[in-house]
Amino acid sequence: MFDYALNIIGNDWIMIVLAALVLFLGTKRLPDITKKFSRVMAQYDKTKGMVQEEIQKAKGEFNLNISGPVMSERQKLESLAKSLGITTEGKTDDDLRSMVNLKLGGSAKPDQDTKQ
Structure with missing residues (x-):
């Protein structure tokens, strides 16, 4: 051609x-x-x-510095918690979710707010 x-x-x-x-x-x-x-x-x-x-x-004031892709929900929670200054050792996923929620200005148990 x-x-x-x-x-x-x-x-x-x-x-x-x-x-x-x-x-x-x-x-x-x-x-x-x-x-x-x-x-x-x-x-x-x-x-x-x-x-x-x-x-x-x-x-x-939050310095959310997440670099690179995360594969699991736990990795997402850990990277978000670490960027907010929360220690992740020995905590369950629910504990981390509630602590992150509190740090960001939400309530500790978001599911209970919607059920009322």
Whole structure:
């Protein structure tokens, strides 16, 4: 079979794209479109910064640093408890759940709250 792929790399693509934009949009509309595009990008950066600030506020004082995937529910509980400063030795899963819940500001027994 024949391979008709273009062997164009790097800056050549930028020149081709710019030439295509000038051909399709014309020289009069191109500055307006680039201004609109820069406004959209500035708004995107502003919104991204606001979202990151809100995440940091919601995270609060807790330093939840979980690195890597965890395989079991017990590993999830242990990594969350350790990041909150809770010792995990000799504790059952239910004990860890209640301690994590208390540390995060919830009640000790979340199931009992819903049954009332």
